[in-house]
Amino acid sequence: MIEAPIKEPRDLDGPAGVRVEVVGRTFGRLHVLAGMTLHAAAGEVVAVVGPSGCGKTTLLELICGLQKPDSGLVQAAPAALMPQRDLLLPWLSAIDNASLALRARGSSRADARTAAAPWLERFGLAGFEHSRPPALSGGMRQRISFLRTLLAGKPVLALDEPFAALDAITRAEMQGWLAHVLELEPRTVVLVTHDVEEAVMLADRVVVMSGRPGRALADIPVDLPQPRHRTDPAVVALRERALVALGMTT
Amino acid sequence: MKRVLRWLPALLLLAALIGAWELYVDLGGVDPLVLSAPHDVAKAMYEDRSLLWSNFLVTAQEVLLGILVAAVVGLALAIGIHFSRTLRRAVYPLLVASQAVPIPILAPILVFWLGFGILPKLVVIALVSFFSIVVTTLAALAAVDPELLKLMQTFDATRFRTFRHIELPAAMPGVFTGARIAVAVAVIGAVLGEQTGGSASANPGLGFQINLSLNQSLTARGIAAVVILSLFAIALFGSLALAERLAVPWAYQSRGELSQ
Numbered sequence: 001m002i003e004a005p006i007k008e009p010r011d012l013d014g015p016a017g018v019r020v021e022v023v024g025r026t027f028g029r030l031h032v033l034a035g036m037t038l039h040a041a042a043g044e045v046v047a048v049v050g051p052s053g054c055g056k057t058t059l060l061e062l063i064c065g066l067q068k069p070d071s072g073l074v075q076a077a078p079a080a081l082m083p084q085r086d087l088l089l090p091w092l093s094a095i096d097n098a099s100l101a102l103r104a105r106g107s108s109r110a111d112a113r114t115a116a117a118p119w120l121e122r123f124g125l126a127g128f129e130h131s132r133p134p135a136l137s138g139g140m141r142q143r144i145s146f147l148r149t150l151l152a153g154k155p156v157l158a159l160d161e162p163f164a165a166l167d168a169i170t171r172a173e174m175q176g177w178l179a180h181v182l183e184l185e186p187r188t189v190v191l192v193t194h195d196v197e198e199a200v201m202l203a204d205r206v207v208v209m210s211g212r213p214g215r216a217l218a219d220i221p222v223d224l225p226q227p228r229h230r231t232d233p234a235v236v237a238l239r240e241r242a243l244v245a246l247g248m249t250t
Numbered sequence: 251m252k253r254v255l256r257w258l259p260a261l262l263l264l265a266a267l268i269g270a271w272e273l274y275v276d277l278g279g280v281d282p283l284v285l286s287a288p289h290d291v292a293k294a295m296y297e298d299r300s301l302l303w304s305n306f307l308v309t310a311q312e313v314l315l316g317i318l319v320a321a322v323v324g325l326a327l328a329i330g331i332h333f334s335r336t337l338r339r340a341v342y343p344l345l346v347a348s349q350a351v352p353i354p355i356l357a358p359i360l361v362f363w364l365g366f367g368i369l370p371k372l373v374v375i376a377l378v379s380f381f382s383i384v385v386t387t388l389a390a391l392a393a394v395d396p397e398l399l400k401l402m403q404t405f406d407a408t409r410f411r412t413f414r415h416i417e418l419p420a421a422m423p424g425v426f427t428g429a430r431i432a433v434a435v436a437v438i439g440a441v442l443g444e445q446t447g448g449s450a451s452a453n454p455g456l457g458f459q460i461n462l463s464l465n466q467s468l469t470a471r472g473i474a475a476v477v478i479l480s481l482f483a484i485a486l487f488g489s490l491a492l493a494e495r496l497a498v499p500w501a502y503q504s505r506g507e508l509s510q
Contacts, residue, residue: 064404081404083397090500091419103415104407132500152405 016155023072034213047199050209080152101152218245286470294470316375324383357446374443383428390424423501
């Protein structure tokens with residue numbers, strides 16, 4: 001499905017890391033983040049897990065520059081967002097959805113398609129270039145959504161619970177797929193998820209957040225090679241560690 | 251067979267209504283000058299077919315062009331209001347007010363400015379039908395997922411490119427929905443425009459003919475003209491549904507069809 005990298009659309013000039021230092025963010029009287037700290041080195045995959053409403057999405061929007069912190073410091077290389085739902089445009093074909101970021105920067109439709117075509121093939125979407133989103137499976141839609149974010153050419157990817165809407169089997173497949181893609185196409189990734197197992201399967205580090213106002217409770221390194229197996233005792237042990245940090249005793 | 255069955259309820263209801271109408275006129279002692287029986291209307295429709303047809307063509311042209319003008323103006327106003335809060339505050343109340351202006355007040359001014367040709371009729375039709383297009387288009391623009399706008403921001407899209415690639419296509423189903431609401435009022439607008447705007451031509455349109463027929467005590471011919479206008483409204487509504495299906499197939503989900 002995926003062979004050697006073809007063309008790198010990324011811009012790796014300058015540091016490609018993410019630094020979030022003791023950041024606070026308040027909406028009216030609602031303290032969403034308080035003293036949140038997170039670091040991601042260039043090429044590192046950092047997963048952020050935490051209870052619902054702990055400010056994970058706000059954290060991603062801060063990293064993407066869509067919001068400004070009320071206190072603290074956010075320093076991040078240019079980041080592209082992958083939203084929670086796939087949000088593919090129903091009037092565009094798979095290839096036109098995938099190349100939306102190129103169109104957003106002013107490429108012609110033909111140029112954007114030419115640039116995106118080899119990627120669709122690498123992502124196992126050959127033959128579906130001209131299908132509309134409703135004709136595609138959930139896993140395919142998610143792959144196109146990821147490709148759309150990847151083709152923005154930003155050094156940092158901000159993934160907001162990318163597989164939350166998929167069924168368990170597809171989700172497991174997509175996790176293996178994403179780990180594989182990131183091995184071939186390394187990026188700095190901040191992956192927000194509520195699924196501790198997903199975090200351990202994909203990330204180099206797992207940051208555990210508290211309930212609102214969110215801050216980092218633990219920073220767990222995952223020194224395991226890919227591909228990982230969810231039944232591997234080391235994976236299970238790390239998952240337990242993260243769950244304990246979340247305050248969930250099993 | 252399935253097609254026939256699909257239309258059966260509508261046909262049965264129509265037959266019942268016509269039957270009741272016929273019985274009411276025949277047995278109820280209604281003066282035929284006040285209300286003609288369906289068989290008289292059918293007779294008038296046949297006997298005056300060439301007069302009705304040539305006048306229908308005039309009215310049909312007015313309605314089609316009028317809806318087109320309304321769609322363009324409605325879309326432009328909706329986009330302007332969507333982008334500018336100032337424009338929204340300044341213009342939106344006036345748009346609502348414009349719908350309360352009685353056509354007979356407006357008609358003399360339009361004739362004075364634009365003469366007796368097709369232009370004053372187009373203005374009247376566009377005026378009565380653009381409003382629903384503005385409202386539904388604005389609703390479609392407001393319904394665009396804010397997450398998509400954020401996504402485009404992280405893709406460094408300019409405001410214009412976000413509009414072109416996301417908001418404008420998303421607004422198109424709203425334009426169609428508004429146009430479908432506008433169809434019926436547009437036909438009434440054409441009738442009002444013809445009746446108040448006068449005409450210098452041999453075929454002044456069905457609306458004008460309705461007035462003439464009533465003045466000449468040819469009630470059946472007047473009602474025949476109304477029947478033709480009603481059928482035209484149904485045909486327009488159906489064609490718009492078809493056009494929507496072709497132009498914005500992604501939004502087509504059997505919403506408000508004539509027959510499913």
